[in-house]
Amino acid sequence: MIFIPIILLVLVAVWLISTYNGFVVLKERTNNAWSQVEIQLKRRYDLIPNLVNTVKGYATHERGTFEKITQARTAAMGAQSITDLSIAENQLSGTLKTLFAVAENYPELKADSNFKELQQELSNTESKIAFSRQFYNDTVQKYNVKVKVFPNSILAGMFNFYQLEYFNLEDEKEARKSIKVEF
Structure with missing residues (x-):
């Protein structure tokens, strides 16, 4: 009879410890996963100026597009919360789509090996961001x-x-909208 309360107390203590440790483990996994997202986003931010400079060499009159990309990149890099970062990343993705649409008008640019390499790097990085975000x-x-x-x-x-x-x-609403490109 004396052992029953002791056994119950031990079981409760084991549950408390294992549950607390489970929270800590999952929280640390989440921190690690977020760190991986940040690494990929930084890589993306580092690629964008090189891509913009390459396109600038061919499409000097597309100044508005370049400024929008720079502003969107700055906003994304300065985001303070996950919600703010999500909004800023949506804007940055939209401006990058516009940049690639501009590039379509310049066959010499599309043939440029530096542009192709940067475009491929950015595409690979986008895939890594998607994977990191999902994880x-x-x-x-x-x-x-x-x-x-x-x-x-x-x-x-x-x-x-x-x-x-x-x-x-x-x-969802933004994902369903078609991209509008203006020159």
């Missing part, structure tokens, strides 16, 4: 589920483990 969002989903389920939610609140934001680059 981050999957990790956030696992973490958020653990934070929300009962009785974990009680422990999560006690130790300040709160839900995290997903990183979405396009909202």
